[in-house]
Amino acid sequence: MTTEHIATQRFREFLRIDTSHPKPDYAKCAVFLEKYAQELGLSFQTIECVKGKPAHVLTWVGSNPSITAIMLNCHTDVVPVSRDKWTHDPFAADKAENGDIFARGSQDMKCVGIQYMEALRRMKASGTKPQRTLHVMFTPEEEVAGIDGMKLLVHSEEFKKLNIGFALDEGLANPEDHYKLFYGERAPWWLTLTARGKAGHGSQLMEPTATVRLVRTLNKFLAFRESESRRLKIGKKPDGSSFLLGDVTSTNVTILKGGVQHNVVPEEASAGVDIRIAPNVNLEAFKKQLEDWCREDEIEIEYVSTFWDNTTTATDDSNKWWTALKGVADKRNVKLDLEIFPAATDSRFIREIGIPAFGISPMRNTPILLHDHDEFLNEKIFLEGVDFYTDLIPVLADVKA
Template sequence: MTAENILKTLVAFPVLGGESNLSIINWIKTYIESHGVSVNLLYNNEKNKASLHCRIGPEVDDGVILSGHTDVVPAEGQEWHTDPFVLTDKGDGKLYGRGASDMKGFIACCLAALPEMVKSNLKRPIYFGFTYDEEIGCLVGPELARTFNNYYKETPKYAIIGEPSLMEPIVGQKGIYILETYVNGSAGHSSRIKQEVSAIHEAMRLILWLEQKMDQLIVEERFDYRFQPPHSTIHIGQVHGGIAPNVIADKAKFYWDLRTIPMDSVDSIVSEFNAYCRARESELRQIFPDFSISTIENHPPVPHLDTKEDADIVDFVKRVSGNSKLNTVAFASEVGQYANEGFQSVICGPGSIVQAHRPNEYIEKAQLKEGVTMLQKLIYELSL
């Protein structure tokens, strides 16, 4: 099957992050097994989701992991001109469909190249690693990355995560952490604002502290110019609180995210924020003893990637991708989770991240072709 035909099948599985992915993962499993390759599934506790891993080639060290995720973001509420779960060719060199670029296109390239992988005289193995629930926080990437160290007797060397990068090797990714902060104040008449503790007023102070912390990092010139912007960012995306203009709010909450360059520590920033929260609690409990601030994870932190330009994988991926331009990204992916397990890791895949998560998502046919070509060159490299 061609990559385009496989992609058509994959797009037809409307598996969203958080939902069961067994329909698409079982199809992939059957396809791989039809080429004589043994496949392993890692189920969640409810047995309604599974990651997939397998090895093609010999049981020796220094193989390459090809990784992707099977879930997509919703299309409902967006203005699609075609059915998002029917891969559509309009004759303009593009294939439209949810997940075409992010990132079923890469998985389709892997499966299209599988017959050649099986027939080739590989001296080092190729592994597939396909996950679920990536789109809601890269939730199971760590488990699958660990599996490549624990399940196989040999040790893979490289991990290529095929997120859409226009086939550019991506050597850096910001770490990402999303949190929720809740403020419990005292309700009352708005004329008593100095005798009560407004949860909204305090939430605004906390938000201002976070903005000032970001500005402090800039003033201290904590920059990594590989990224745009070159500093860590702190962003508040949602704020809720209050019931009426003349009622002091006793409840408020806000959602915020940290996107840190490799030199900055998520834990350090959160620790400083929590220390400020404890100081505010100590002061304001003199007015309202039940005043409290609590911060919880919206989802676990996604680690950064900081692959050095002189790492072996960089030259390897330059050769197989045919692209020597290196780049960095600020979006979340599972690449840092593989790097944390000791695999030299990069992002490199067909399609553009600009198309991800938007209506009328597409991948260019030329990008699919380049994705398959990269894997053919990878097969050649591992056959030497």
């Protein structure tokens, strides 16, 4: 009987811990990670900014701990599952004959956390002595916007003491033979637009009504949506390449509310809007534009959630971390596709406080299945990722101060 690779064993163990929302099993996850830290000879620390939602720091102190450390981030929570849509138990981590490992979190992003850890195992076995301290971070609540997770964590005194100078975080799978590397993100804004007007019988033509006011304003948002959609389809960047989703601003009406019955004109109507703002957009100017759209019809804007930083991490020779990462990719003959992450990850909170960060999940020739039914990652691709980090982490750890 062939013994399964130790990295695959740990990967499947991690996947079997049900950390799906709304009730992630963070307690069982903590037990697994503390035991893992002991196995690899790493120190283990827990930071709990919100009770019951712990972040764990597994640390290998470098030979020169006075210089800034490297952060290797992985979120522990995963999104819910619709079990009737899966052909495998989503928390059994079944492995098919061809090596496909089926589980929620196999791509997003428990694979990366284990790849970090197994790279450190190999480094220790080979006698590597990193100059910079390495912190493998396992953080909570990323899948619910990080409000009780990374958003608070980066401002904690415990985090500041880690002295982090550079961070790696998650990316996406790539169906092509490349790795996607994300150097920035769009700023997510969630708005509620509320209109008020005359109420009365549905047979009348009263002016102004809440619904007419709301629809007129939403049409402005949707016209902007159409212009950005057109730019995505046919627009070109200055270098002649096509725009990707992360390069444009997306707008979607996600909630509509109003009315009590068909023959009553409501006095109030509202809409929820999800906007993801491209990094090249001036956020203050964009806010003014939204408010100008709403002012004509006296629409009230509630900023349910906004993010006010769209900093990107440099991908040129001015950035020593980029140079190190690109050098490793070149040696491995892996092309990097540079993109703006279209959704949102914990990296935005890291960049916001001035720490450069890249998002990369080394999964090439792999369909993008995060949040999808039958999420899987092939064992061969997973182990290739361990190889990648085994090459990359020592280089990052020895980047000159």
